[in-house]
Amino acid sequence: MGKINLVGLEVEGGWDGSPCKRPFATTKIIPDHSIDGRTLISDNPLTCTHIGEIVSLPMPALRAATDPWIDTHWPQHANNTCGFHIHTSYASMKDYAALTTKHFLTKLVEVIIEKGKTLNLPTTHYLFKRMVGNNPFTMYNFDASNQLRIKQKSVGDRLRYGMINCSWGLHGTIEFRGYPTFETPALAKEFTNLYLDFIEDYLEEFSDKFAKVYSATLYIECGELRFTLRTPKEVV
Amino acid sequence: MSEFVVSLMQKTPPDIEICELTATVTDTGVEITARSPLIADFVASKNVGAHKGEEYVSNFRGLVFYSLPSRLGIDINGHSIFSDMFYNARNIDRGDVRGGTEPNMIWIRTKGLADGVKLVFPQPAHIPADLIEYLNRSMEKARIFYMKNIRKTTIKATLTEKING
Numbered sequence: 001m002g003k004i005n006l007v008g009l010e011v012e013g014g015w016d017g018s019p020c021k022r023p024f025a026t027t028k029i030i031p032d033h034s035i036d037g038r039t040l041i042s043d044n045p046l047t048c049t050h051i052g053e054i055v056s057l058p059m060p061a062l063r064a065a066t067d068p069w070i071d072t073h074w075p076q077h078a079n080n081t082c083g084f085h086i087h088t089s090y091a092s093m094k095d096y097a098a099l100t101t102k103h104f105l106t107k108l109v110e111v112i113i114e115k116g117k118t119l120n121l122p123t124t125h126y127l128f129k130r131m132v133g134n135n136p137f138t139m140y141n142f143d144a145s146n147q148l149r150i151k152q153k154s155v156g157d158r159l160r161y162g163m164i165n166c167s168w169g170l171h172g173t174i175e176f177r178g179y180p181t182f183e184t185p186a187l188a189k190e191f192t193n194l195y196l197d198f199i200e201d202y203l204e205e206f207s208d209k210f211a212k213v214y215s216a217t218l219y220i221e222c223g224e225l226r227f228t229l230r231t232p233k234e235v236v
Numbered sequence: 237m238s239e240f241v242v243s244l245m246q247k248t249p250p251d252i253e254i255c256e257l258t259a260t261v262t263d264t265g266v267e268i269t270a271r272s273p274l275i276a277d278f279v280a281s282k283n284v285g286a287h288k289g290e291e292y293v294s295n296f297r298g299l300v301f302y303s304l305p306s307r308l309g310i311d312i313n314g315h316s317i318f319s320d321m322f323y324n325a326r327n328i329d330r331g332d333v334r335g336g337t338e339p340n341m342i343w344i345r346t347k348g349l350a351d352g353v354k355l356v357f358p359q360p361a362h363i364p365a366d367l368i369e370y371l372n373r374s375m376e377k378a379r380i381f382y383m384k385n386i387r388k389t390t391i392k393a394t395l396t397e398k399i400n401g
Contacts, residue, residue: 097261148362
């Protein structure tokens with residue numbers, strides 16, 4: 001049993017088909033302003049029948065659950081504006097908190113870039129562009145503290161557009177927004193499993209280290225009031 | 237001179253610890269512990285009356301709790317976490333005073349303060365920013381609390397006892 005409780009997938013892109021018929025009987029395509037070409041200039045405008053985002057139901061963090069969903073729902077069309085987001089929930093708040101650290105994101109980005117190189121993805125691949133962290137919908141710099149308290153999505157609120165979105169108040173999840181909509185479902189599965197495996201390994205190694213005691217003492221020294229603050233060594 | 241003042245004066249700096257606060261993230265949320273043997277001793281000493289003593293203890297608790305970053309104190313599902321916390325605090329108090337007299341009540345409460353009052357907030361925190369911010373803020377409030385209440389009263393009590401011999 002892993003530390004991840006459930007997984008949810010969201011993918012943006014375009015699907016072929018008849019305008020009068022939904023591509024999927026049970027999954028609705030939701031309009032998405034981030035890929036309509038107005039907020040972010042697209043390098044290859046989507047001209048297919050159905051454009052937007054589809055969202056999975058929560059599922060177990062198992063390859064046997066995520067792989068079939070990706071195979072079935074992956075869009076045929078995508079461009080630089082389209083993203084693939086992964087939500088994960090946790091039974092332990094200690095585990096959740098460990099993933100709010102910049103340390104986690106830094107390590108994750110390293111692993112993803114390394115994987116991209118191993119797979120010989122071209123340097124111009126959307127993945128590498130997103131990993132730079134300056135895409136306005138998936139920024140490397142984000143305010144985890146304030147993300148935690150968001151309870152409602154609102155237009156114009158850019159707080160949640162971090163590469164990591166600590167969507168505790170909204171969904172009780174950590175959302176990773178760094179992936180592009182990969183050109184094939186095979187790549188999407190490869191990187192989904194990489195991400196989920198990385199989380200398990202990361203929590204195994206760092207969850208307890210970050211959750212150590214932080215303390216402060218107020219005392220009198222030489223007639224003066226002073227205080228000390230102690231944080232775990234692992235915190236950078 | 238009261239025992240409290242004597243013990244305070246006999247201690248050599250930096251031995252006088254006013255209070256210690258700890259924060260840690262657990263499987264169930266953010267756990268905060270506040271401990272202040274000094275304030276506990278002070279309240280239990282003869283320098284303050286029962287009513288004033290209670291006020292000091294509750295003020296100290298208040299500063300510890302209110303120093304939490306607002307994101308840890310905000311309500312969950314429309315239910316105020318502060319309400320929960322004070323409800324729990326009141327329950328602790330009720331448990332403490334059951335069958336006890338007023339001085340006992342203060343003694344038991346201050347014993348809690350001396351050993352450490354613990355509360356768990358059922359939310360994750362952003363590590364380390366939220367915890368450091370909390371500790372910095374609460375230390376500043378504890379400093380003001382000490383200057384405003386304890387030190388002032390201690391000096392006054394010392395002078396009174398000196399005058400009275």
